[in-house]
Amino acid sequence: MAIVKVLGMETEYGIIVRGAAEPNPIAASSALINAYVASLDQRVEWDFGDESPGRDARGFVREGSVAPEVETHLVNAVLTNGARYYVDHAHPEFSTPECSNVWEAILYDKAGEAVLARSVEAAGRYLPAGQQVSVYKNNSDGKGNSYGSHENYLMDRAVPFSRVVQHVIPHFVTRQIFTGAGKVGCEAAGGERVDFQLSQRADFFEEEVGLETTLKRPIVNTRDEPHCDAQKYRRLHVILGDANLSEVANFLKVGTTALVLAMIEDDWFARQGRDYTLATPVKAIRQVSYDVSLGQPLLLANGKRMRALEVQWEHLDLARKYGEDSGFGAVGGVEVGNEIVRRWEEVLAGLETDPLSLASKLDWVAKYRMVSGYRERHRLGWRDPRLFAMDLQYHDVRPERSLFARAGMERLLSPEDVVRAMTEPPVTTRAYFRGRCLQRWPWAIAAANWDSLVFDLGNDPLRRVPMMEPLRGTAAHVDELLARCRTPAELLEQLGS
Amino acid sequence: MAEREQIKKQAPSRSEPEQVEEVPAGSKRGEELKAELDDLLDEIDEVLEDNAEEFVKSYVQKGGQ
Numbered sequence: 001m002a003i004v005k006v007l008g009m010e011t012e013y014g015i016i017v018r019g020a021a022e023p024n025p026i027a028a029s030s031a032l033i034n035a036y037v038a039s040l041d042q043r044v045e046w047d048f049g050d051e052s053p054g055r056d057a058r059g060f061v062r063e064g065s066v067a068p069e070v071e072t073h074l075v076n077a078v079l080t081n082g083a084r085y086y087v088d089h090a091h092p093e094f095s096t097p098e099c100s101n102v103w104e105a106i107l108y109d110k111a112g113e114a115v116l117a118r119s120v121e122a123a124g125r126y127l128p129a130g131q132q133v134s135v136y137k138n139n140s141d142g143k144g145n146s147y148g149s150h151e152n153y154l155m156d157r158a159v160p161f162s163r164v165v166q167h168v169i170p171h172f173v174t175r176q177i178f179t180g181a182g183k184v185g186c187e188a189a190g191g192e193r194v195d196f197q198l199s200q201r202a203d204f205f206e207e208e209v210g211l212e213t214t215l216k217r218p219i220v221n222t223r224d225e226p227h228c229d230a231q232k233y234r235r236l237h238v239i240l241g242d243a244n245l246s247e248v249a250n251f252l253k254v255g256t257t258a259l260v261l262a263m264i265e266d267d268w269f270a271r272q273g274r275d276y277t278l279a280t281p282v283k284a285i286r287q288v289s290y291d292v293s294l295g296q297p298l299l300l301a302n303g304k305r306m307r308a309l310e311v312q313w314e315h316l317d318l319a320r321k322y323g324e325d326s327g328f329g330a331v332g333g334v335e336v337g338n339e340i341v342r343r344w345e346e347v348l349a350g351l352e353t354d355p356l357s358l359a360s361k362l363d364w365v366a367k368y369r370m371v372s373g374y375r376e377r378h379r380l381g382w383r384d385p386r387l388f389a390m391d392l393q394y395h396d397v398r399p400e401r402s403l404f405a406r407a408g409m410e411r412l413l414s415p416e417d418v419v420r421a422m423t424e425p426p427v428t429t430r431a432y433f434r435g436r437c438l439q440r441w442p443w444a445i446a447a448a449n450w451d452s453l454v455f456d457l458g459n460d461p462l463r464r465v466p467m468m469e470p471l472r473g474t475a476a477h478v479d480e481l482l483a484r485c486r487t488p489a490e491l492l493e494q495l496g497s
Numbered sequence: 498m499a500e501r502e503q504i505k506k507q508a509p510s511r512s513e514p515e516q517v518e519e520v521p522a523g524s525k526r527g528e529e530l531k532a533e534l535d536d537l538l539d540e541i542d543e544v545l546e547d548n549a550e551e552f553v554k555s556y557v558q559k560g561g562q
Contacts, residue, residue: 012561025559090559142553147561213562239562373534374541389549390541392556406540408533 002265002330003233005258006098006154006429006470007105011243012091012147013116013397014136017127028123028133029092030075033085035122036115037077040423078448080423080438082431083108085115089214091147092116092135097431098450098470101332102255102340104426106247107413111421113137113245117397118422137243138395139200142388144187146204148213149243153258154470155234157226159265164236165209165220167269170276171260171315172219172240173284174308176202177294178347179253181242182364184371184382184391186290194290195382196371198364200242202289208281213239219281227450229468236261240285245395245404247412248361252347255331255340259319262330268322276311277301292368294351309351316344359407366407367394433473436482437491444488455488463492 015032017023076086082097094115096108116135123133140146155164180198185191188203197203210218219240226235238257244250269275278284279299287296288308297305306314320341328337350358359369371387380386394403425435437445437453446456455463467473485491546552 014556014558016556018555089561091561141556141558143557145558145560147558150562214560369534370537370541373538377538385550385553386545388553389546392553393544393546401544403541403544406537406544408537 002262002326003154003156004100004332004471005262005330006100007102007254007258008096008098008152009105009109009112009254010093010095010148010150010152011109011112011137012088012093012149014138014141014147014392014395015090015092015133016136017131017133019131020128025090026087029087029090031126032092032116032119032123032133032135033075033077033087035126036085036119039118039122078434078438079115080425080435081108081111081421082425082429082435082438083112083115089147092119097425097435098429099426099431100428100471101336102251102258103332103336104428105254106250107417107421108426109244109250110247110413110418113397114418114422117399120398134401135397136392136395137245137397138181138392139243140183140187140203142183142185142187142391146187146201146217148201148239149241151238151241151254151257153236153238153261154226154228155236155261156265157230157232157234159234161222161234163267164261164264166275166277167264168236168257168260169208169219169281170278170311171257172238173278173281173288173298174311174315175253175256176242176285176288177308177312177351178362179242179244179249180289180362180364181244181249181395182367182391184387188286191286191290196292196368197289198292199285199289201240202285205240205282205285219285228470233470242363243395244363246361246363246366246409248343248347248410249363251412252340252343255336256315256319256344258331259322259328259337259340260315262326263318263322265330266322266326268318268325272318272321274314274318275302276306276314294355309348312344312348316341316348319344360410363394363404366404366409367391370394370403370407427475428471430467430470430473432475433467433478436478437488440482441488441491455492457489457492465492465495 015025015028017028078084084095086093094112096112099105099108120133120135127133139149176199181200183197183200186194186197186203204217205219206216207218209220209222211222212218213221217239221237221239223237226233241253244253277300279301284298287298294309295307297307299305323337323341328334331337347358347361355365356369358365371390374390375387390403393401396402399405425431434448434453444455444457445453446462447454451467453465481494485494
């Protein structure tokens with residue numbers, strides 16, 4: 001049986017500083033994160049004068065976040081919602097806490113946007129006069145530089161990796177038709193004739209399988225770092241997706257992929273006699289992304305030709321049958337599974353008949369509608385900088401500047417839930433234990449990591465609480481225990497750590 | 498609207514009739530959609546970065562993962 005698909009998303013945000021003689025994105029990202037953490041507790045102001053980005057984040061432990069166990073020279077914080085907020089590759093990056101289903105995953109990803117928006121606001125108070133920072137949830141600067149938005153899925157290590165590769169690549173290539181965030185122009189060689197494409201990331205993939213994430217990026221990344229019991233689990237680290245602002249697109253990106261991975265674990269493709277292996281997957285990524293008409297067929301390894309949409313229709317059929325057979329246990333149960341299938345079908349049907357009917361559901365369609373409407377109104381060529389500016393500004397996290405916020409997009413999440421998720425952990429994974437401990441005893445936690453918490457009670461040696469099972473440490477497991485303990489010393493005694 | 502024509506396509510002949518159903522019944526008429534888009538474009542004119550060319554030029558990122 002497929003295991004529960006524990007999920008997490010990591011997003012590197014684009015960042016620019018205006019009004020600085022020599023903008024430094026690392027310093028700006030650090031200032032952003034420090035300003036956010038300081039804003040959580042107005043009683044203690046963060047004094048940037050005495051700090052440098054080189055120091056770790058111990059200074060704001062009392063505000064409810066701590067330095068991670070792995071020492072880096074960049075700013076790093078673990079938040080009380082169980083998320084990690086840090087500087088990576090000259091970008092601010094937000095990693096959601098571990099989530100046990102797609103609803104939680106998109107909620108915490110959206111909470112990440114809210115954290116970044118609040119950070120921008122807070123940073124304004126600390127930057128030198130005349131300087132302004134802004135942040136974008138996108139994946140490319142339009143000049144050949146890309147930064148990632150990664151998805152993570154818990155997998156059973158017993159499943160042969162070759163099977164994962166074989167059956168997940170066709171989904172990754174063809175899911176772009178609903179996961180794409182849209183892009184004006186093209187950054188790959190030979191793409192001069194591409195005016196608009198479905199995906200932000202398609203231009204940057206050069207291999208089928210590999211370990212790299214910054215150069216020669218592969219469709220399937222082989223990074224083997226499970227952050228949990230490595231004997232039992234694998235963490236599939238998915239690097240080719242676009243960062244979605246649309247809640248529907250994000251729901252489908254994570255939901256359909258979790259479902260396809262569960263099907264792979266249960267060997268459902270082989271059991272149903274299906275194989276959509278593509279003849280040239282790397283080429284096919286761009287073919288799909290560049291084909292706004294959605295009409296081009298892809299060549300399969302078996303010689304057949306199918307459009308990306310047709311490949312997706314067949315995946316949907318397989319998933320529906322799989323749900324009837326399995327009960328959708330791996331993706332959170334029948335209700336969640338049925339919702340994934342229902343929305344999947346709705347979007348595929350829209351793409352077949354009239355893609356523009358999905359302008360309130362999919363990022364690429366919303367962006368395409370705006371950009372092409374603006375282009376017609378002002379009679380602009382496709383290379384006009386105003387269209388590139390609109391592309392970037394679609395992703396601005398500041399509500400007053402964001403074009404996404406004006407697109408009339410369908411919302412799946414309540415604003416109250418998003419605000420709560422900025423500080424409260426999900427209740428169904430080990431992130432709950434991490435978040436609750438950080439809320440109650442931040443002064444006693446020396447370090448936090450995905451798979452452990454390290455307590456420092458003063459006199460004794462540091463005490464480490466391992467958390468090797470992502471689905472242990474939930475509210476159901478530890479609420480009673482935490483209520484019983486008045487101090488971290490009592491907690492450690494009860495845990496026998 | 499040329500692009501709209503360009504990307505609008507015939508529904509394929511799928512076996513199950515429910516998969517080729519028309520655009521959802523709640524969808525609005527063309528004129529309404531156009532008015533909505535016009536309003537959106539007006540708003541974009543207001544909030545779009547003042548100097549688009551400079552903004553696009555200055556938007557340079559270090560590569561990431």
